[in-house]
Amino acid sequence: MSDIGDSMKFKSETAKKAEEVEAEVAKLQSEMKGKEEALVGVETAAMKAEREAAHAELKLKANLMDREELILERVGLKAVQVNWAQIGEAEGQRPDDLTRIQGVDEFAQKKLNVLGIHTYDQLAKMDPLTAEVVNDAMEFTPGRVTKMMWAQQAMQLMHERGR
Numbered sequence: 831m832s833d834i835g836d837s838m839k840f841k842s843e844t845a846k847k848a849e850e851v852e853a854e855v856a857k858l859q860s861e862m863k864g865k866e867e868a869l870v871g872v873e874t875a876a877m878k879a880e881r882e883a884a885h886a887e888l889k890l891k892a893n894l895m896d897r898e899e900l901i902l903e904r905v906g907l908k909a910v911q912v913n914w915a916q917i918g919e920a921e922g923q924r925p926d927d928l929t930r931i932q933g934v935d936e937f938a939q940k941k942l943n944v945l946g947i948h949t950y951d952q953l954a955k956m957d958p959l960t961a962e963v964v965n966d967a968m969e970f971t972p973g974r975v976t977k978m979m980w981a982q983q984a985m986q987l988m989h990e991r992g993r
Contacts, residue, residue, distance in 0.1 A: 844900070851896075898937065901969070906944040908967035917955040920948040928953070930987055933978035941968045953984035 925948035928939045945967055947953065956964065958976060965975040 898940075902940060902944050905941045905967055905969065909945045911963050911967060912945060912947075913960050913963070914946070916957065916960055917947070917952045919946060920952055923949055923951075926950045926987070931978075931980055931983045933974070933980065938968065950984035950988045953980050954988060956981045 925943070928934045928942055928948075928950075929936060931950075931953070934942070942948070942953075942964075945964065947964070956975075961975045961981060962973070965972065968975075
């Protein structure tokens with residue numbers, strides 16, 4: 831019951847933070863609008879177009895970064911569901927380049943790292959149940975980790991390295 835309460839509290843806090851950020855963005859945009867109007871006589875149309883394009887690109891990057899950070903926070907909260915006794919913790923071990931596994935891009939590797947998975951050894955030790963827990967925590971479509979055979983790919987990469 832407290833997990834649900836914590837989850838609702840987290841969602842409420844996150845919503846409040848999002849409103850605060852939106853208010854701050856609106857304030858900054860309002861201030862920028864006033865400054866833009868003061869610059870109109872100084873900059874050429876080409877300069878203004880370039881500045882507006884750069885501003886739009888920066889805003890898009892900020893939105894994507896915020897979205898990625900929120901997803902990583904959400905994924906990190908699910909680390910408690912992983913069977914660490916089975917796959918082990920990677921403390922003190924050098925992290926592997928998990929993007930060498932088919933189906934693991936840079937963002938998926940970030941998700942795995944937030945969960946506490948950093949090595950091929952950990953992935954190789956996943957049974958189907960653990961693979962599904964990891965799959966669910968990473969917010970993938972059901973069965974993706976198993977279908978992509980991450981455990982088997984990790985074993986192969988370890989074998990190629992002679993581990």
